[in-house]
Amino acid sequence: MPPGQDAGPAAGERAGQPFDAQVLDARPFGQAANLLGALSLAITDRTADAMAGAGGRPATAAAALSALVHFLDHPSVDRLRQVLGLTSSGTVRLVDRLAAAGYLERGPGPDGRTTSVTLTEAGRAAAHRVAAARAEVLDGALAALSPAERDAFGVLAGKILTGLIRPPGATRWGCRLCDTGSCRAAAGGCPVTNAARERYAS
DSSP states (O other): OOTTOOOOSOTTEETTEEOOHHHHHTSSOOHHHHHHHHHHHHHHHHHHHHHHHTTOOSHHHHHHHHHHHHTOSSOBHHHHHHHHTOOHHHHHHHHHHHHHTTSEEEEEOTTSSSEEEEEOHHHHHHHHHHHHHHHHHHHHHHTTSOHHHHHHHHHHHHHHHHHTOOOTTOSSOTTTTOOHHHHHHSTTOOHHHHHHHHHHOO
16 A cells, blocks of 8 residues: 555454444445445546646636636636636636736636636746646556556546536536547547537527
8 A cells, every 4th residue: 555545444443443344234235335435536636736736726716717728718707717617706816816827817708798808928837837746647547457448437437427417507517627639639538528419509
């Protein structure tokens, strides 16, 4: 086990109580679900640490920078709020913080009533640092797989994510940290985008 990684409860222990096999056997999920949960936590923790070290602190700042450099083009503050899943006041505070750091500029929205945000050159550089830090963690995690296993994992991950699609208007987008160019360049494009278009196209 890598140094510093918490091994969790020792075998035969459960929160300081004797191991109860009958309780575990009655649980409605198996090892695959447990491994998925542990993998999600490990990736989340490591990417958060890496992005924070690259200047994406707090995590919402990293997500804002990433979304603005990859797929949000001069969005309104409210659109950014929707992508990040913050409150209106929380989004305004985040925009204030990023603007004070020299990463964002405010401007008029297309309707003349709203405010839009745009990355500055410094903001674009910070966004690319954050994206590179995230990519390094993800590539490192996938390094344990062979090319064939990596392709198979991509198919399975896409299938799981497709099953987690939420309807239009949902907040805290799952792609808020994605390098969307990678999916656009892949054969067939993004499986989640494709499924959402098929499901919700009017």
